[in-house]
Structure formats: structure tokens, C-alpha cells
Amino acid sequence: MAAMRNADLHRGPRWRHPARVATRVAAAVFGGYFLAHATTAFLTLALPLAKADRVIFASLLSFGVWAAAAVYVFAAASAWRAWWVPVLAGAALLGITLLFPGLAARP
Amino acid sequence: MAVLIVLTCLLGWALLSLGLARHHIALLGHEPALQRTRRLRAAGWILLALALPACLGAYGWGQGPIFWASGLVLGAILWVLLMGMLSRS
Amino acid sequence: MKESFLKSMAWLHTWSGLLVGWLLFVIFVGGTIACFDAELDDWMRPALHATAAPQTPRFDAAFALSRQQAPDAHVWWAHRGDSRDRALESYWVLDDGTEGQVALDPGTGEPVPGTAGGEFFFTLHYNLHAGLPGMYLVGLAGMLMLVALIAGVLIHKRIFKDFFTFRPRARGQRAWLDGHNVTGVLGLPFHLMIAYTGVAIFTASYMFGGINAAYDGSVERFFAEAGDFYERPETGEPLQRLHPVDPLVADAERRLGVPVDWASVHHPADSSAVIAFGTDHSRRVAWDMRQVSYDGETGAFLHQSREPGAGYTSYAYLGGMHMAQFGGPALRWLYFLMGVAGCVMIASGLQVWVRKREKRVAQAGALSGYGLVLGLNVGVVAGMPLACVAMLLANRLLPAALPDRAASEVAVFCASWILAALWGAWRTRRGRGWRELFGATALGLVAVPVVNLAATPDSALPATLARGELALAAVDLTLLAFATAFGWLALRRPGRAVQAELQARLEAP
Numbered sequence: 001m002a003a004m005r006n007a008d009l010h011r012g013p014r015w016r017h018p019a020r021v022a023t024r025v026a027a028a029v030f031g032g033y034f035l036a037h038a039t040t041a042f043l044t045l046a047l048p049l050a051k052a053d054r055v056i057f058a059s060l061l062s063f064g065v066w067a068a069a070a071v072y073v074f075a076a077a078s079a080w081r082a083w084w085v086p087v088l089a090g091a092a093l094l095g096i097t098l099l100f101p102g103l104a105a106r107p
Numbered sequence: 108m109a110v111l112i113v114l115t116c117l118l119g120w121a122l123l124s125l126g127l128a129r130h131h132i133a134l135l136g137h138e139p140a141l142q143r144t145r146r147l148r149a150a151g152w153i154l155l156a157l158a159l160p161a162c163l164g165a166y167g168w169g170q171g172p173i174f175w176a177s178g179l180v181l182g183a184i185l186w187v188l189l190m191g192m193l194s195r196s
Numbered sequence: 197m198k199e200s201f202l203k204s205m206a207w208l209h210t211w212s213g214l215l216v217g218w219l220l221f222v223i224f225v226g227g228t229i230a231c232f233d234a235e236l237d238d239w240m241r242p243a244l245h246a247t248a249a250p251q252t253p254r255f256d257a258a259f260a261l262s263r264q265q266a267p268d269a270h271v272w273w274a275h276r277g278d279s280r281d282r283a284l285e286s287y288w289v290l291d292d293g294t295e296g297q298v299a300l301d302p303g304t305g306e307p308v309p310g311t312a313g314g315e316f317f318f319t320l321h322y323n324l325h326a327g328l329p330g331m332y333l334v335g336l337a338g339m340l341m342l343v344a345l346i347a348g349v350l351i352h353k354r355i356f357k358d359f360f361t362f363r364p365r366a367r368g369q370r371a372w373l374d375g376h377n378v379t380g381v382l383g384l385p386f387h388l389m390i391a392y393t394g395v396a397i398f399t400a401s402y403m404f405g406g407i408n409a410a411y412d413g414s415v416e417r418f419f420a421e422a423g424d425f426y427e428r429p430e431t432g433e434p435l436q437r438l439h440p441v442d443p444l445v446a447d448a449e450r451r452l453g454v455p456v457d458w459a460s461v462h463h464p465a466d467s468s469a470v471i472a473f474g475t476d477h478s479r480r481v482a483w484d485m486r487q488v489s490y491d492g493e494t495g496a497f498l499h500q501s502r503e504p505g506a507g508y509t510s511y512a513y514l515g516g517m518h519m520a521q522f523g524g525p526a527l528r529w530l531y532f533l534m535g536v537a538g539c540v541m542i543a544s545g546l547q548v549w550v551r552k553r554e555k556r557v558a559q560a561g562a563l564s565g566y567g568l569v570l571g572l573n574v575g576v577v578a579g580m581p582l583a584c585v586a587m588l589l590a591n592r593l594l595p596a597a598l599p600d601r602a603a604s605e606v607a608v609f610c611a612s613w614i615l616a617a618l619w620g621a622w623r624t625r626r627g628r629g630w631r632e633l634f635g636a637t638a639l640g641l642v643a644v645p646v647v648n649l650a651a652t653p654d655s656a657l658p659a660t661l662a663r664g665e666l667a668l669a670a671v672d673l674t675l676l677a678f679a680t681a682f683g684w685l686a687l688r689r690p691g692r693a694v695q696a697e698l699q700a701r702l703e704a705p
Contacts, residue, residue, distance in 0.1 A: 028343075040405030049507070052422040055406035056507030059399045060514065063392065067342045071350070074208045075201050097409055104409040109526035169481045169513075170523050176385050177530040183382040184537055 023079045031086040032069035036062040038090035041097040045104040108165050112174060115158050116182025117189075123151030124190065133194040155179065202351055209347035210549065214569075216337040216344075217546045218576040223334055224542055225580055226321030227390075228535030229314070231520055231528045232671075234280035236314025239671045240591045241283055241299060242655035243308045249277030249284075250302055255441040255459040257305030258286035263438075263464070265296055272461045274441075277302035278476070280667070309596040312587065312605040335402060338395040345388055352381060372547045379541035386534040387541070393518035399511070422508045426470065426489040426499040433467040439495035441471055448473035448488045451500055461492060470498065477521040482512040525667075543577045574624050575617030578633035581682070583613035585640035588675075592644070592651045635686035641679035645672040 043058035069086045076082040097104055124130040126148035131139045139147070158178055163171035229236070238244070253276035262272035266288040273287040283299040290296075298307050323330035380387070400407075400415060411418045419425065441459055448456050457476035463469055469492025477483045485508075486501040504512065516522060520531045550557060550570060557566040590608035598604055616636070620629040649656035660669040 036403065037405040040403050041409040042405075044406035044409045050505060051410050052418065053505050053507030055410050055418060056399075056422060056511050058406040059403040060396055060511065062403050062405070063339070063342070063395050063399075066339065067346055070343045071205070071208070071346055074204045074347075094405075101409075105412070109530060113530075166523065170527070173481065173517065174523065174527065174530070176389075177527075177534060180383050180386050180537075181530060181533055184378065187378050187382065 020079060024073055024076075024082050027079070027082040027086065028070040028073040031083055031090070032066045032073060035069045035086040035090040035093075036066035038092075038094040038097070039065045041104070042093035045097045045100055051105070051107050109174060109178075112158055112162060112165075112178040113181050113185070115154055115161070116178040117186050118182075119151045119154030119158070120183050120186040121151070121189075122147050122154065124186065126151060130190065134190065205347045205350040209344050209351060212340045212344040212347065213542075213545050214549055216340045217542055217549075218572050219333070219337045220341055221539060221542045221546070221576055222324070222580060223321055223337060224535060224539045225584070226317045227394075228532055228539060229584065230318040230321050231532040231535060233314030233318045234278075235667045235671065236317070237283065237299075237311070238281040239655070239668055240311040240313050240588075241308055242592070242652040243596070244282055244301060245652075245655045245660075245665070245668065247282060247301060247303055249279070249282040253277075253442065253445060253456065253459070254284055254300075254302065254305055255445070258284050258300060259438070259441060259459075259461060259464075260305070261286045261298055261300065261307065262288045262461075265298070266290060268465045270463065272464055273458065274460070275458045276456070278457070283308065309598075310601040311591055312602045312609075316587075316602075316606065316609075317584075331398065331401070335395055335398050338391055341387075341391045342395065345384070345391060348380060349384070352377075372544045372551055376541055376544040376548050379537040379544065383534060383537045383541060386531075387538055390518060390535075390538070393514045396511070397515045397518060423485060423504065424501045425487065426472070426501070427462070428468050428470060430463050430466045431468045435465055435467045435469050435492055438464060438469065438492055439471065439490070444471060444490055444495055445473065447497070448490075451488050451497075452486060454479065454484070464492065467493065469493065471495070477516060477519065478524075479522070481516040481522050482509055483516050483519075483521075485512060543573075546573050546577065570624055571617075571621035574620035574629040574633065578620050578630055578637070579613050579616035582616045582633055582637045582640060583609045585637055585644065585675075586612035588644050589640065589647055592647050631686050634682045638679045638682035638686055641675045641682060644675050648672060 040055075040058045040062040043061065044054045047054045047057060049057065072085065073082040076085065125134065125139070126144045126146075128138055128144065131137075131144070159172070159175045162175040162178070165171070166174050253274075255274045255276070258274035259272055262269065262274070266272070268290070269288040270291045271289050273289075275285040275287070277284050282302055284302040284305070285297060285299050287295065287297045299310065300307055319325055322334055324334060326333070395402075400418070404413070407413060407415055407418050411421075420427075438461065441461070445456050445459075452473070452475055454475045456473045458474050460472045460474075461469055462472070471490045471492055472487045474487045475484050485504070488500045489498040490496060491498055520528055546569075550566075550573060553566065557570060560566040587605050587609040590605045594601055594604055594608075616633055620633045623629040623632055645657055649658075653659055655668060657669060657672045660666075660672070
């Protein structure tokens with residue numbers, strides 16, 4: 001690691017081609033947001049708190065999820081993973097939430 | 108009080124950095140003995156840590172940590188600027 | 197694998213930072229100045245400097261003016277004078293969203309010459325004066341800053357050995373990078389906190405998953421439950437007479453247990469009018485959003501907010517951490533200084549990007565992507581401070597009787613920025629853009645206290661210090677301190693050896 005110079009870092013990752021960059025950006029923005037949205041919904045279902053408190057804590061945490069998803073998207077080994085990991089995770093969380101609407105809306 | 112906190116943190120960071128051989132040489136011109144670096148670093152950490160109860164006492168549990176964190180940040184930045192000016196290299 | 201991870205994070209840090217760098221610089225400068233927005237509001241109203249804010253507020257005087265200006269408003273709002281800003285302020289919002297405001301003498305209730313005030317910088321900071329789209333843009337910039345910070349941390353984890361290094365006399369690129377690293381790394385707790393809390397304040401505008409799941413998408417019901425704000429529908433009947441507001445203050449203060457800071461009248465022309473009171477956020481970190489409400493006609497007590505739950509209190513704590521209304525002047529100074537460090541971090545980051553590519557930049561010339569970055573760097577980073585200074589000068593020089601005086605001050609701000617940016621971009625081709633703009637800013641910063649003394653001597657340095665008006669004096673003194681800093685930036689030159697090396701690198705094949 002000590003041998004790694006600053007200059008090496010800035011030669012950039014393998015996928016510097018504009019189209020591949022665009023894919024990753026889209027995955028980070030939309031896929032990431034979708035995961036954040038789904039996490040908010042899921043935590044609103046899952047947290048052991050009063051309704052308003054669940055919504056607030058879930059929403060406050062979701063920015064961290066979006067940021068983490070963005071980092072993952074750009075670190076992912078392939079563009080495929082950059083997309084389907086957050087989207088699948090989001091779909092799973094959202095799916096579980098939609099199965100228990102009464103529970104999500106409990107006081 | 109806030110000024111005192113920042114100065115305490117500044118001193119703490121100064122002691123910590125003097126505990127690093129490279130900075131000791133740059134600031135004082137000679138390499139420090141091993142025991143000296145340990146003492147300097149311990150003193151540095153202790154000062155930084157003591158600033159927290161001082162802040163909690165002066166500002167309470169809600170505001171105290173924020174004043175402490177601010178003191179750490181500004182103390183560090185001010186020390187680095189100072190060190191840049193004082194360095195002999 | 198690890199190497200490619202670091203490369204990916206370096207790329208992410210660079211590009212997320214560059215994409216919003218200029219925007220973020222504007223937001224940061226606005227926010228840093230806004231630490232003292234109330235003090236600046238006060239400084240920019242010299243007509244009031246002989247007055248002190250009275251002990252009892254005069255909300256009725258403020259509402260008398262609101263009735264004159266906007267009898268059918270959606271809401272009137274009045275803010276009493278306090279130790280930070282002595283003016284009595286009268287605001288109103290119409291049904292279509294248009295706003296208006298006038299500052300009044302707290303003693304006589306008479307209007308004083310308008311100013312854009314410190315509040316100009318606060319609004320610039322959170323929505324770029326562009327309403328809802330502006331707010332979303334600021335939020336997006338905040339998110340990208342968070343991502344850039346996290347990516348930066350992930351790279352830097354390996355480079356902690358350089359933790360304390362800063363070499364201002366070193367080669368040009370190295371000094372900028374060191375400046376960026378020092379302010380970025382050492383200021384990290386502040387930057388992370390300010391970015392996250394800034395974005396978190398607007399949570400309800402971004403994250404709907406929870407509201408959808410628990411409140412079937414109704415944001416109103418969520419707010420009602422979370423914040424316990426009192427509201428009642430309009431009746432359509434006209435209000436016969438508004439109950440005097442000032443006599444209710446004592447009861448409101450007794451119920452709240454703290455001094456009242458503001459009053460409002462919702463739908464003042466309708467018989468459903470509600471008078472409400474609230475307090476300021478100076479006593480603790482979390483915003484104190486409690487309100488007491490009274491009937492607009494009879495003055496009868498209607499409602500008092502209950503203590504908020506854990507969720508809302510946490511949200512209010514995060515918001516409070518961001519807005520720095522607690523902790524007195526000490527905390528505001530700490531945030532101000534850390535904010536300056538943040539501005540330096542952003543500006544030096546933008547310069548690092550340019551310097552790392554200086555050969556390509558030099559070859560590409562002015563009319564290229566690189567040329568655009570160069571131009572924007574100078575225009576934004578060197579142009580904005582100059583525009584701020586110009587606005588302060590305009591505040592003292594524009595005639596008091598000028599109609600729409602606040603708008604004129606803003607016009608001076610915008611015009612100076614545009615002119616400065618164009619000048620800087622043009623002169624950068626000869627390598628003089630930065631120096632000249634920083635030099636002009638330094639001169640302007642010195643000029644403000646001087647013009648202050650000439651135009652309004654009672655509001656200027658010897659007089660304010662003699663009277664013990666430390667907040668007013670501090671504005672002039674801070675401007676002089678910044679004049680020194682900008683003067684240094686304008687005059688510093690890298691050593692001859694460094695210049696020769698830079699030249700050699702540009703000419704090398």
C-alpha cells in the first residue's frame with residue numbers, strides 16, 4: 001500500500017468510458033434512491049416505536065443508505081451488479097413492507 | 108471559555124505531533140528519545156480527552172459535545188497552520 | 197481488487213466533488229456568512245443603531261403594517277427585536293406564495309430603510325433564491341457532498357501518514373492539495389455533520405417511503421402527528437376585529453415557560469383567524485417548535501403544542517446542530533471558522549483538479565471544457581466574495597429613501613458577480629485573474645469600514661467600540677481581517693525555483 005502513489009490513484013478505474021460512467025451514475029442516483037425509499041418503508045414497518053417516530057427515524061437513516069448505495073455502485077465489480085444489487089435489495093424490502101400494510105400503519 | 112477549549116486542543120494536537128519523529132525533527136531539529144515520544148503522545152491524548160468533560164461542564168450534555176468536536180477540529184487546523192510556519196524544513 | 201476499489205473511490209471523490217464544487221462553494225459561503233445573519237441584519241440598518249430593542253414586543257405595530265400591505269394574506273408574521281438584531285420585523289405571505297417584509301423601529305413602529313440584510317445570505321444558502329427547485333438543487337448538492345466526503349474517507353484511510361502535512365511554500369500543486377487535505381481531513385467531523393444535517397432538514401421533501409407506508413402518503417397528517425401544529429379551516433366569514441396581540445404575550449410566555457420571540461396571524465381576514473406565539477432556538481440545540489394558539493377575534497386560548505416525541509426531537513436536534521442558533525456568539529464563531537475551512541476545502545479541491553491537469557488545460561485553451569472549469573473556478577471562487585463586499589458597500593451608499601432598496605442591494609450583488617466573473621475569466625488567460633480579483637476584494641474589504649465611517653459615523657468603528665456595541669464593531673473588524681487574508685492571497689508568489697519548475701513542466705513534451 002505504501003508503494004501506491006497519488007498519481008496511480010488518479011489514472012482511474014477500468015470503466016472510464018462515458019457510457020459505462022453514465023450507467024453507474026444512473027444506478028447510483030435511481031437505484032440508490034429506490035433502495036433508500038424501500039429502506040424507509042421497511043424501517044417504518046420494522047422499528048419498535050410509535051408511528052411518527054418510526055417514520056422520522058426511518059427517513060433520517062435513508063440518506064445514509066443512499067450514500068452507501070452510491071459508494072457500492074461505483075465500487076461494484078460490474079455494471080450488472082451496480083444495478084441489480086440495490087434494485088433487488090430494494091424490491092425485497094419494499095415487497096415485505098407491502099405484505100403488511102396494517103402493521104406499517106400501526107399507531 | 109470557547110477560546111480556552113480551542114487552545115487546549117491546539118496544545119493537545121501540538122504535543123501529539125511532537126510525539127511523531129518526523130514532526131519533532133521538523134520543529135525542534137533533533138530526533139526524540141523513544142520515552143519522550145511516548146510521554147508527549149500521552150500528554151497530547153490526555154489534553155484532548157480532558158477538553159470533553161470541560162465542555163460538558165461548561166455547556167451541558169446537549170451542547171458540550173458539539174463545542175468539544177469544534178475545538179478538536181479548529182485546534183487541529185490551527186496547529187497544522189502554525190506548524191507549517193514554524194517548521195525548519 | 198483493493199487497488200481498483202481505491203481507484204473507483206478516487207474517481208468518485210473527484211467527479212462528485214467537481215460536479216457540484218462551484219455550487220457547493222456558493223452554498224458554503226452563504227452558510228458561513230449566515231452564521232451571523234441576524235448580526236448582519238442589524239449592521240445593515242444603521243438607522244436603528246441609536247435605538248435599543250424594548251423589553252416588551254410590539255407585535256400589534258408590526259401587524260398594523262401587515263394589514264396595510266396585505267390585508268388578505270395567508271399569514272402575517274412578526275419577529276421581535278432582540279440582542280442580535282434589534283429591528284421589529286413584519287412579514288407576510290399571500291395565498292399565491294408571494295412574500296413581503298418590512299423592518300420597523302422597535303420603539304416607534306415606523307418603517308426603516310430596507311436592506312437585503314444577512315437574511316439574503318441565509319436564503320441564498322438554502323435555496324439559491326430559486327424557490328422550491330433551488331431547494332432541491334441545494335439538497336442534491338448536499339447529497340453529492342456526502343458521497344464525495346465518504347469516498348474521500350475511503351481513499352484516505354490509507355494515507356493517514358500524511359495527516360499533519362502542510363507545506364505552503366512547496367510546489368504549487370502540492371500546496372493546493374495539502375490545503376485541501378488539511379481542511380478536508382481535519383475538518384471532517386464538521387463537514388460530515390453539516391452535510392448530513394443540512395440534507396436531513398429537508399427529509400420530508402425527499403423521503404416518502406415511510407409517509408407512504410404509515411400515512412398513506414398524507415404529509416399533512418404526518419406533520420400534524422409529529423409536530424402537533426394547530427390549524428383550523430377557513431370559514432369564509434370576514435373577521436370582525438382582530439384581538440390585540442400584545443396583551444396575549446404574557447399568557448403565552450407563562451404557558452411556554454420561555455420568552456416569546458415571534459407571533460403570527462393565520463388567515464387574518466377570515467373569522468377563523470388564529471393568533472400564535474413561539475420562541476427562539478437559542479436555549480438548546482434542538483429547535484423549540486412549540487406554539488401557543490389563540491382565537492383571532494376573542495383572544496381565547498385554543499391550543500398548546502405538546503412536548504414532541506423522540507423522533508421529532510431527534511430531527512429538531514439534527515436541524516438545530518446545523519443552524520447554530522444555540523451556544524451564543526462563541527458557537528457561532530466556531531462554526532464560522534469551520535465554515536471558512538470548508539470554503540477553503542472546496543476552493544482548493546477545485547484548484548487541485550485544474551492543477552493536476554495543467555498541461556492538458558494549457559493545450560486545450562480557453563474555449564474548451566478545461567477552459568470552462570478554469571473560468572468557473574475564478575468566476576465563482578474569486579467573484580463571489582467580491583460580490584458580497586460590493587453589496588455591503590451598496591448598503592452604506594444607496595440612498596435611504598430609495599424604493600425597493602433591498603432589491604437594489606441584491607442587484608448590485610448580482611451585477612458585481614457577473615462583472616467580476618467575466619473580468620476574471622478574461623484575465624486568467626494572462627494568469628492574472630485570481631490576483632486581480634482577490635486584490636480588488638481586499639481593497640473592497642478595507643473600503644467597507646472606511647465608507648461606513650464616512651457615511652454613517654455612529655455605526656462605524658471608533659464609535660461602535662466606544663459605545664460597547666461589540667457585535668457591530670466585530671463586523672468591521674472581521675472585514676479588515678479578511679482584507680489581510682485576501683491581500684496575502686493576491687500578493688503571494690511561489691519561489692523562483694518553483695516558478696521555473698512549473699514552466700519547465702508545461703513546456704516538456
